[in-house]
Amino acid sequence: MIGSKYNVVIPVNDKNYVFNLASQCLIEANEEITSYLKNDSNNLNLSKNELDELYNNGIIVDSFDHEVSRLKSNVTSLKFDRSRFGVFLSLTSGCNLNCTYCYQDKRKKLNKKGYLTPENWQIIYKHFKQEIAKFNVKYFIVDLFGGEPMLDDTMLQKIVTDLRNLETDKLKVKLVMITNGTLFTKDNIDFYCNNIGTIQITLDGLKDVNDKFRIYSDGSGSFDTITKNLRLIEDHNKGDNPCELCLRVNVNEDTVNQAREFVDFVIKDGIHEGITTLAFHEIFSTQGDVICNNGDCISNNINLAEKIAALNFYVISKGIKVYKDLSGPCIAKMATGYAIDEDLNVYGCPGIIYSEVQGKLLNNGDIKVLDKMWYDYYLNDPKCIDTCKYAPICYGGCNWVRGKKEKDCKREILDISIVPKLQAYIMSKYA
């Protein structure tokens, strides 16, 4: 027996914890076990029951080769597990904001800003029902996306209602919406919060920061509207049926230094009472950057990653919980996850939406695959999976970005961010 190479040892105050990236097991361990798992010692004097418990939780394994093969077998099984089905559904390429960075910036090149029509929705709905029946789907998740998915409120409410009606004792339906948060009203807030399990809203900092990035087409800022709507959700979440609200804050080298003031504002204003997670992210390269620069723009900003990781400690010091957020590989690596737009174009990955069409949804509800990349996204795995300790959560990184140029390795970022992230999580929950 040896310690799993997917273990991460986490010192917190005077205690040691071990988290396994593959099994997601978390233990508190004494010095003897910690030393053994760090390969500092060969002594592990445990009872058979204790060894079995560590083995069954993936903390100790037969051999590195064994656990790598097991990981690959598990992920391969998952790739083709049709009982789980996930779709990114883009309702429109249009958006009422004109952010200075937009990850979906290829949509801006489109001449039209069409909306999902009732006719096309019926075809998509037929597709969903066919897939659910054909593969006996048990978990179905739809991520409502765009553009801005709330631009057509009437259509969105119809779609949400239809999707909710799919749920049965045998089929769990989860809805997620990624929205800029500007279009909630007193009239629609309860409907969306009651029927959509998770809502992600992005606010990039205090007013003077946010309104430099997240602007309307006339150049005016969105801060006041978004914070007003966050308060609407906060009010809703005081009731019996709260939704999960993820507040996302995108930062760069300049704005990360003002993030603590933003956390203070969120607490002072009471907005945090309606929030499930508050997560800071680096402002990534956009679709256009990746395509135009052939992947060269993808670089690891270690300094920024360290600052973002450190922010977690400030967040928990203010009483807001943080989460591990270290789940497994991207759904784009699964045969059972893809994106559909309002024109019935189909994509193996939401990162390429409105740019690289890989298939078409036909009127009969079937998908016609037009590009072999559709298959390559889930069939081709890079060799780094065989050796990297981060393989369980990364599994070769983003297939789309890597396909442009095989430089997309985030190992350096993970080296400096995983331990602080887990420290903050443990301090938040256990210490």
Added chain:
Amino acid sequence: MKSFKVLEKGAIQFIEPQFCSWYMNCPTKIFDPPPTGVNS
């Protein structure tokens, strides 16, 4: 304390995929967190 304490059970045949975890860091999970306390 004994040698170790399991705070959150693992599952060696469980890997939880997520939507677009790398590029956009979307919070979406393909299915709910397992009953082992992950993200709870």
